[in-house]
Each structure stands twice: as C-alpha cells, then as structure tokens.
Amino acid sequence: MGAVHACVALPHVQVHVVPTDTPMYLGLGGPFTMAEMSDGAQLAHVDGQVRAQIIDDAAEIATLGRRWTRIVGEALPRALSLDLIRKAALTWT
Structure with a gap:
C-alpha cells in the first residue's frame, strides 16, 4: 500500500x-489516462486488447475529458x- x-x-x-454495483457506465469502455504537460499540451493514453495508443488530437482529448467527467460522477x-x-x-x- x-x-x-x-x-x-x-x-x-x-x-x-467506481463501486462494483454501479450499472453500465462509460468507464467500462476501457482504460485511459489523461495528462497535461508542463507546456500545457494535453495527451491521452488509451489502452486496448489489441494495441495502445497515444492521442494528441484536441477533439479526441475533449471527448475523453467529457467521459472522465461522467465517470467521476459515478465514482x-x-x-x-x-x-x-x-x-x-x-x-x-
């Protein structure tokens, strides 16, 4: 610990x-990590069963940000x- x-x-x-008794929610779509770099750039790491990817596209980062907000709402x-x-x-x- x-x-x-x-x-x-x-x-x-x-x-x-997120509690285990939470019904279907966006976090079940798979893990992702969001980061803001010291220069203000935002990146995300999205993990998948076939491949992982680094995302720097602003629209995709915004989508993940909205998903994070909804996931935290369930947590x-x-x-x-x-x-x-x-x-x-x-x-x-």
Whole structure:
C-alpha cells in the first residue's frame, strides 16, 4: 500500500473508485489516462486488447475529458475511494 498511497497523495493525481454495483457506465469502455504537460499540451493514453495508443488530437482529448467527467460522477469521492483502496490493501497477501 505504501507505493499506492505515495502516488495518490500527489497533488496532481486523481483516483476515483467506481463501486462494483454501479450499472453500465462509460468507464467500462476501457482504460485511459489523461495528462497535461508542463507546456500545457494535453495527451491521452488509451489502452486496448489489441494495441495502445497515444492521442494528441484536441477533439479526441475533449471527448475523453467529457467521459472522465461522467465517470467521476459515478465514482466515490476521493476520500472514500482512498479509504476503499486502503481497506482492500489490508486483504492482500
């Protein structure tokens, strides 16, 4: 849990856990990571079963931003997400 806690404690990292009992939502379409670079450029990494891709197209970044907003709307607040992660880590062997 130490490494996870150190990472999620960083001010620029957001972790939100969507509860397992949440019905169909946009996050089920697959994982993605969004980043804003120091020069203001925005990038995304979209992972898939066949290939992963880096996206820098503004329209696609905007679409992922809207999806992120909707996913966070389904997720637990940050503090509850971190608490759930801590509790889960206690069960890991």
